[in-house]
Amino acid sequence: MKEVKPGIFQTPDTEPTLRVGIVLEEDRKRSVKMRALSFPVTAHIDGNEYPIEQGSHFTTTLENNTLSLALDGETLCKTRSKITLSVNESRPLAPQAGTEIQGVVAGRSFHWKKEIDQICHGSFSVHPAEDGIIVVNHIPFEDYLSCVIASEMSAECPESFIQAQVTAARSWASVFLHNKHSETPYTICNDDDCQRYQGTTHLTQECIAAAKGCRGDFLVREDGSIVPTYYSKSCGGRTETAKACFDLDLPYLSSIFDGSSSSPLATYNLQDDDDFEEWLHSTPEKHDAPFCSPAYISEEELPQFLGAVDEPQKYYRWNSSISSEELRKSLQEKFHITASAILATTPGKRGASGRYLSYSITYRDTNGEEQVLKLENQYQIRQAFHDSFLFSSAFLAEEKRSGDEVSEIIFSGGGWGHGVGLCQIGALGMALDGKSYEEIVRHYFPKAQLKKGYA
Ligand SMILES: [Zn+2]
Ligand SMILES: [Zn+2]
Incomplete structure (x- = not known):
């Protein structure tokens, strides 16, 4: 996956309003059901207004490039342009308050993909597009961030974690608002x-209050421009560089050991296979252990802090396997390659976090010819070696063979996600250990400074 290049932006001095894509064209929805859950909604269509009472269900349907709006089953109007749905903007953000949208897709193209009903604060616009309806939520940036935090992880997390995560999410979003979805009616x-x-589906008052406590805080470079503060679920003990993962020259996203710098684990060279193996199986005492390891948060405690759509998993150290048949199916589905046999798999180099950056698969094609598929980045590696997506590319692989063919590959690995920037489970471990919000962001982004944009 070629990562979209982050832009260079100074901190904004007023709070922006975001346009968040909730239902996307790629979801191919021909109809979207909504409900004026907490307050009345006004629909604006081609200069006319249609009041929708609190509690009413309404549906937008797309047919022959025309959108229609139906209230309690009765069609009110049709348009080839957009429908705007406004609410009284002065209502403050509140848990489970807003307009409900049914069947929203979460986890697009991942193994946890599911449809959920969700409640959104703010106003909306509904747009007709070739392949399906687009629903956009218009919401002030800070309200959006409070909701992101309660969706990414559980709102039960400690305050200093929430503030570190909000600040990373705020800085990350600010450098991508203008270039991530440029051809669509939404910015994110x-x-x-x-x-x-x-x-607001999973939002709590505690979460809103914690986010308010760091309102307008950004992580910036020396020249004041915002750092693209990536984050992922679990680094596995050492974070990855933006260079290795995304081929982006971002010295502010270097690799750090996710624990005390005095730990002997901090000196391991994870690009070296022997060091990596020893590191993967090490079980240090708490003072030497990574913040994302079970020494800080046990696997039994972890689920209460994770997002509602996250599945209970082993994030820090995990095992997985794929049979030859499953791998051939995965290559067919994701790379459009028909292999009659897998002959060998050959690892490339590891990045600083131990994540493989490339890999090749030698296979026999349907003509009996030997071919090689090169997996060029960790995203492709994770795609290939799992029926949906392997947790990370930081692994040891053991090949089982039968004759000249690979019959199965057994993985033992560490971490979950790309591993660049803030480690969410590590930041949580630090917060549970009593570290402040400032200490957490300084740990993951040691070269960046905290700066207040708008108040
Ligand atoms: Zn996006
Ligand atoms: Zn970590």
Whole structure:
């Protein structure tokens, strides 16, 4: 996956309003059901206004490039242009308050993909597009961020974690608002591709209050421009560089050991296979252990802090396997390659976090010819070696063979996600250990400074 290049932006001095894509064209929805859950909604269509009472269900349907709006089953009007749905903007953000949208897709193209009903604060616009309806939520930036935090992780997390995560999400979003979805009516989407946003569905008052406590805080470079503060679920013990993962020259996103710098684990060279193996199986005492390891948060405690759509998993160290048959199916589905046999798999180099950056698969094609598929980045590696997506590319692989063919590959690995920037489970471990918000962001972004944009 070629990562979209982050822009160079100074901190804004007024709070922006975001346009968040909730239902996207690629979801191919021909009809979207909504409900004026907490307050009345006014629909604006071609200069006319249609009041929708609180509690009413309404549906937008797309047919022959025409949108129609139906209230309680009765069609009110049709348009080839957009429908705007406004609410009284002075209502403050509140848990589970807003307009409900049914069947929203979460986890697009990932193994946890599902449809959920979600409640969103703010107003909306509904747009007709070739392949399906687009629903966009218009919401003040800070309200959006509170909702992102409650969607990415559970709102039960400690305050200093929430503030570190909000600040990373705020800085990250600010450098991508203008270039991530430029051909669409939205500036950012609601999924892991950008940041997971499920509106006020999982929001709590504690979460709103914690986010307010760091309102307008950005992580910036020496020249004041905003750092693209990537984050992922678990680094596995050491974070990855933006260069290795995304081929982006971002010295502010270097690799750090996710624990105390005095730990002997901090000195391991994870690009070296022997060091990596020893590191993967090490079980240090808490003072030497990474913040994302079970020494800080046990696997039993972890689920209560994760996002509602996250599945309980082993994030820090995990095992997985793929049979030859499953791998051939994966290559067919994701790379459009028909292999009659897998002959060998050959690893490339590892990045600083131990994540493989490339890999090749030698296979026999349907003509009996030997071919090689080169997996060029960790995204492709994770795609190939799992029926949906392997947790990370930081792994040891053991090939089982039968004759000259690979019959199965057994993986033991570490971490979950790309591993660049803030480690969410590590930041949580630091917060549970009593570290402040400032200490957490300084740990993951040691070269960046905290700066207040708008108040
Ligand atoms: Zn997106
Ligand atoms: Zn970590």
